[in-house]
Amino acid sequence: MTEGNFVDYVKIYVSSGKGGKGSTHLHREKFIEKGGPDGGDGGRGGHVYLVGNKSLWTLFHLKFARHVKAGHGGDGGGDRSTGADGEDKFIEVPLGTVVRDKESNEILFEITEHGEKKIVAQGGKGGLGNWHFRSSTNQTPRYSQPGLPSEEIDMILELKVLADVGLVGFPNAGKSTLLSVLTSAKPKIADYPFTTLKPNLGIVAYRDFKSFVIADIPGIIEGAAEGKGLGHYFLRHIERNSTLLFLVPVDTPDIKAEYDILVNELKKYNPEMLDKERMLVISKCDMLDDELKSELKIQLDKDFKNIPYLFISSVAQQGLTELKDKLWSMLNTEN
Numbered sequence: 461m462t463e464g465n466f467v468d469y470v471k472i473y474v475s476s477g478k479g480g481k482g483s484t485h486l487h488r489e490k491f492i493e494k495g496g497p498d499g500g501d502g503g504r505g506g507h508v509y510l511v512g513n514k515s516l517w518t519l520f521h522l523k524f525a526r527h528v529k530a531g532h533g534g535d536g537g538g539d540r541s542t543g544a545d546g547e548d549k550f551i552e553v554p555l556g557t558v559v560r561d562k563e564s565n566e567i568l569f570e571i572t573e574h575g576e577k578k579i580v581a582q583g584g585k586g587g588l589g590n591w592h593f594r595s596s597t598n599q600t601p602r603y604s605q606p607g608l609p610s611e612e613i614d615m616i617l618e619l620k621v622l623a624d625v626g627l628v629g630f631p632n633a634g635k636s637t638l639l640s641v642l643t644s645a646k647p648k649i650a651d652y653p654f655t656t657l658k659p660n661l662g663i664v665a666y667r668d669f670k671s672f673v674i675a676d677i678p679g680i681i682e683g684a685a686e687g688k689g690l691g692h693y694f695l696r697h698i699e700r701n702s703t704l705l706f707l708v709p710v711d712t713p714d715i716k717a718e719y720d721i722l723v724n725e726l727k728k729y730n731p732e733m734l735d736k737e738r739m740l741v742i743s744k745c746d747m748l749d750d751e752l753k754s755e756l757k758i759q760l761d762k763d764f765k766n767i768p769y770l771f772i773s774s775v776a777q778q779g780l781t782e783l784k785d786k787l788w789s790m791l792n793t794e795n
């Protein structure tokens with residue numbers, strides 16, 4: 461897992477290998493005057509693949525990989541020997557990597573599953589050797605095919621998935637503070653073009669070396685879905701999070717109303733967001749004594765029949781273990 465730098469956008473020039481040349485060769489052997497054609501085929505040029513890897517979270521490892529080139533196919537030889545295939549190259553990427561052609565800006569494909577392998581630059585086919593071209597009218601063809609050329613592409617890799625859990629809340633709800641007490645590693649996030657806002661990403665270490673990623677996505681304000689504020693840009697990143705964690709501070713006059721506004725923003729942006737698992741966290745509960753908490757609970761039980769909720773305090777470290785347990789079980793009961 462990459463710690464220290466979060467990169468969700470890289471440009472890489474990739475090229476596949478050329479196909480090897482087919483050979484034009486005539487069989488020669490002592491005492492055989494006129495041997496037949498025996499030129500072998502050229503080998504295939506190497507492909508460049510992208511491969512999904514679920515333990516990668518960023519594109520940081522590719523930040524300095526400006527060029528990736530696969531090997532050329534070997535030429536065919538006499539005695540029908542086939543040239544060796546060029547070496548394939550595999551570029552490992554996190555799930556949710558979108559691949560774009562820089563020149564046309566067209567999306568080529570997306571890698572969504574662990575182990576998924578897709579060719580981004582296809583190696584050239586090897587040429588056929590002259591052995592294939594023998595016929596009754598031409599028993600000694602002096603012709604063989606060249607290999608097919610390589611493919612080159614300037615590609616852009618963009619990462620859509622930021623996290624397993626996306627924090628959703630108004631400014632000041634306590635998202636950053638929660639993230640800081642929950643997470644053990646805090647990857648620094650690359651600057652986004654046109655904005656100084658950055659999603660804040662952290663890795664939550666869970667029992668027995670398990671972990672999940674949680675992101676505080678800034679900029680969700682009322683009206684974000686219509687492009688007010690910078691919400692829109694960041695909403696893109698929570699599209700694929702598996703669980704949404706809504707954060708509403710305990711001193712909010714109407715918790716249900718605030719929750720509804722947040723849900724509505726997400727819905728306007730993309731109704732599918734509402735298919736995700738949701739959980740509500742009432743933050744800053746150190747401000748509340750037990751009596752008020754019990755009263756509030758009665759109200760919340762009425763308002764949130766289908767959404768699990770939890771009282772927490774990042775400052776007083778209350779409810780955090782329960783929160784991690786709950787999130788973990790939600791992440792693992794999906795699908």
Ligand SMILES: Nc1nc2c(ncn2[C@@H]2O[C@H](COP(=O)(O)OP(=O)(O)OP(=O)(O)O)[C@@H](O)[C@H]2O)c(=O)[nH]1
Binds near residue numbers: 632636676678772
């Ligand atoms: N009493 C109390 N205050 C808290 C708690 N968590 C956060 N705060 C305070 O609430 C304020 C906002 O907290 P942040 O974590 O910055 O909130 P945020 O949601 O990240 O805000 P933005 O970055 O503006 O989106 C800060 O003054 C925090 O000190 C808590 O558990 N208890």
